[in-house]
Amino acid sequence: MKVTIDQDKCCAAGTCVLVAPDVFDQRDDDGIVILLNERPPAELHAAVREAADVCPGAAISVSEDA
Template sequence: MKVVVDQDKCIGSGQCVLAAADVFDQRDDDAIVVLLQENPAADRDEDVRQAARLCPALAIELDES
């Protein structure tokens, strides 16, 4: 799975960090998402999918091809 984030869409709610803190973080100054792992390990897939579902701004896209 490849994770893509759109920082321009992000509103800094932090739901992604709560769901998968080893894959997502937030910038200190404005809380915008920071992607830590573009290709997380397979055992993180469900948490990453949950993060994408929870994102109120739809700023996380998953490429599962």
């Protein structure tokens, strides 16, 4: 799995951080998403997919490449 983010689409809702805090964080000044791990381990894949699904700005992309 590879995760990418589009900070321009991020609306700073923070749902990604709540769902997958080991993969996502937020900037202190404006709350925009920060990607902590673009290739999370398998045990976090379900949480990352959920974070992408619930992101109100559609700022998270997940590809299933090796």
